[in-house]
Amino acid sequence: MIKTDVLILGGGLAGLSTAYHLNKISKLSSLIIEKEARPGGTASSISKKGFTFDFTGHLLHLHNPYGKAFIQDLLKGNLRELKRSSWIYSHEVLTRYPFQANTYGLPDPVIDECLFGFLKTVHRPRGNEKKTSSLSFKDWALKNFGEGICKHFLFPYNEKLWQRPLDSMTTEWQGRFVPAPKVSEVLHGALMDQKKAFGYNASFLYPRKGGIQSLPNALASRLKKSQIVLDSEVLSIDLKTNQALIKNLGIVSFKRLVNTIPLDQFISLIKDIPSGIEKATSELSSNSVYCLNLGVFGKVTQKKHWIYFPEKKYPFYRVGFYHEFSPFNAPKKSSSLYVEFSRNSKSKVNLSQLESLALKALKDCKILGSENRVIVKEWIPISCGYVVYDFKRTKALNVIFPYLARKKVESIGRYGAWKYSFMEEAIMDGKRCAEKLALC
Ligand SMILES: Cc1cc2nc3c(=O)[nH]c(=O)nc-3n(C[C@H](O)[C@H](O)[C@H](O)COP(=O)(O)OP(=O)(O)OC[C@H]3O[C@@H](n4cnc5c(N)ncnc54)[C@H](O)[C@@H]3O)c2cc1C
Known part of the structure; x- marks a missing residue:
């Protein structure tokens, strides 16, 4: 023994x-x-035909x-520092992350709804005096961001990610993950393209080689x-x-x-x-994450690290670009993508159906164009992806x-x-x- x-x-x-x-x-x-x-668990990578895929973006x-x-010592000489370039695609427009501070560029009625809702939370706070710790995520989001921002981003995106009613969820997890901009920043970001970096991951490190x-x-x-x-x-x-x-x-x-x-x-x-x-x-x-990795011939979406998709018509919640983390993640003239889906761990998932929907949606939102050819498709299911x-x-x-x-x-x-x-x-x-x- x-x-x-x-x-x-x-x-x-x-x-x-x-x-x-x-x-x-x-x-x-x-x-x-x-x-x-x-070794590595969810911090692992798979290499195929010159592409290096992680288990979705791992920054x-x-x-x-x-x-x-x-x-830094473990990865000495093999680290790149990157300034985050993350975006949201909704109403057929790309806006900067986080949504709540960057509504500039969206259709006017959407900006109005987001702004009025947010300003109401400031000058007419909701009567909900419960401590944050006892509020549901849904009530907390409404209280802090107002109806428009919730309707156009926080609710649909989080419902896609968490796959359950948001009033069944607490606020214990969101601390550093949901940026809380100041009133002046929300206003600024509605009036013009605000380039300020918000949140815990405004810059990040990533290995130069090897994923x-x-x-x-x-x-x-x-x-x-x-x-x-x-x-x-x-x-x-x-x-x-x-x-x-x-x-x-x-x-x-x-x-x-x-x-x-x-x-x-x-x-x-x-x-x-x-x-x-x-x-x-x-x-x-818990939720399972289904990561569809794609090795694609031709360049796609330059200078963006990842994009969030709150709208229901897109089956994924996020799409990211490994070749933007390091050029060594894809062969020359090629791109390397991850497409993320979330499901309740108990649900059954038909991956080939999801794949067809994803490829169509990637064309609809113009991430994949006629010049792109998918060379590698690699599914990575992460059965326990997010604890709920x-x-x-x-x-x-x-x-x-x-x-x-x-x-x-x-x-x-x-x-x-x-x-x-x-x-x-x-x-x-x-x-x-x-x-x-x-x-x-
Ligand atoms: C979609 C997604 C995106 C993420 N993005 C980021 C990011 O950008 N930045 C970041 O810092 N973190 C990110 N993370 C989190 C990061 O992956 C984890 O925090 C970290 O890797 C967890 O390490 P761990 O050792 O705790 O767990 P794990 O990596 O899960 O390790 C557990 C190990 O146990 C093994 N195992 C399971 N069952 C058995 C068994 N019966 N017998 C033996 N071995 C078993 C598994 O194979 C695994 O290797 C992300 C996670 C997910 C799911």
Whole structure:
């Protein structure tokens, strides 16, 4: 039987970072079990016929001083800094992101609706005095942005992304993700083309070569080869005996367990799980992201990184351009695109139907022209793409996490901790987890 001090489930950034930091600060042995043939999880890339596709756009926006220095060191000499160029396509017009601060260029009646609605929120605030934390996302958006901005962007876009009524969702996730411009900025952006950069990702870093896969590869290369088992899978976990059954390895015994695989899947692998925990887990919801990657001959949409599509007639919520992140992501005279769809994780999806709709819509909005020829089509389904912040989530987590803590299990990363987070945060989660384990 294989024995390790720390068994780490999942070789994405959180799992890799845990093992790396354990090596650095402790004598504890650790072993990562990864289902796929490569490390990286959702921060992976696929190369085909000279195109490099990520699992939709994966841009590095670094906020933590340690995370920033660490990632810059991992990707030394292989990073480009880019100023975000993101847009919204609606009413057959492209406007700058974020919509709420950039209505200039839209048809006049739309600008009027957005502006009047927004100004009403300022001089005649809605009577809803509930704390932000108890408002639904829908009420919060109406209260802060007014009816026009909600009608023309925030509601249709978020309904497409979240695939559920917005009054069932909380505001816990939106903090840094929904920019809140000042009144003067909303006015300015309605009267003229405002070039001010808003939001947390106004500029970002991206690998020059190798797609985002270069990041987990660089991290994995700092581990001992024997520390990560690829093409393997956790099949079941016994928390009474501290043993896990692993595909291709058999039983692995551990002193401490670190989980980074989606929390609901992880719980389903634990033997003899108490019914209360099982019930709480059944309250967790997530969305699947279906990413259609396209390798296209000919140049498309120059100097734009990605475009949001709020309108129902477009089946995708966002389209992005990998070749604008790095010219090495596509062969010369070619373009590399990602097209993103979201569905409730429980829904069945017909990918060939979605593909036909997408290709037609890409022509309708003139992203693809007659001179373009699609050379490669590559679907990447991300079965757990976005954790849903509905009103059941916090209640359920308040039952699940104390149970895991009693069992001395750490559950971290975007899906292990069941949260909306980013690559840098996954790396920081791993660091914090290693520091905690090293103290035990
Ligand atoms: C559509 C989308 C866009 C995103 N864009 C950005 C962005 O622009 N910038 C940014 O910073 N972040 C972005 N992110 C978030 C980023 O991908 C994640 O925060 C980060 O990569 C999560 O790492 P993780 O290790 O927590 O999880 P994961 O990467 O999911 O790692 C978990 C690992 O567990 C493995 N696994 C699952 N089940 C098993 C099993 N039974 N046995 C063994 N292994 C298993 C998986 O294969 C995976 O490798 C985006 C995410 C999505 C979905």
